[in-house]
Amino acid sequence: MDDKLSIRVNVADRYYPLKVEGENEERIRKAARLINEKVLQYKQRYVDKDTQDFLAMAALQYVIRLMEIEEREEDRSVEEGLRELTEKINLCLSKK
Numbered sequence: 748m749d750d751k752l753s754i755r756v757n758v759a760d761r762y763y764p765l766k767v768e769g770e771n772e773e774r775i776r777k778a779a780r781l782i783n784e785k786v787l788q789y790k791q792r793y794v795d796k797d798t799q800d801f802l803a804m805a806a807l808q809y810v811i812r813l814m815e816i817e818e819r820e821e822d823r824s825v826e827e828g829l830r831e832l833t834e835k836i837n838l839c840l841s842k843k
Contacts, residue, residue, distance in 0.1 A: 759786050759798050785809075 751766040756779045767775055785805035786798065793800075 758782055759802055781809075 750769065752769055752772055754765050754767060754772060754775070755762045756765055756775060757763075758779050759782070765775065782802075782805050785808065786801040789796070789801040789804055790798075
């Protein structure tokens with residue numbers, strides 16, 4: 748049985764048919780809405796550019812944000828690892 752939904756998503760005034768898992772539908776629609784809002788912001792700011800330019804800038808902005816989040820997660824993971832190692836070292840030192 749195919750549990751996927753057929754939806755149409757509007758991105759930058761183009762419609763894209765997608766088959767998505769039901770639990771992902773709202774996330775995908777929200778992502779499209781965020782992209783469209785960002786494209787609209789660029790359209791209002793830079794009237795002499797093409798929609799492709801606005802899409803590229805929106806993609807760049809969102810990927811930069813994603814990379815920043817991933818870097819913070821990596822930093823937290825390293826900090827957590829260092830904390831665990833410090834606890835183990837302290838435990839070993841306290842036994843002597």
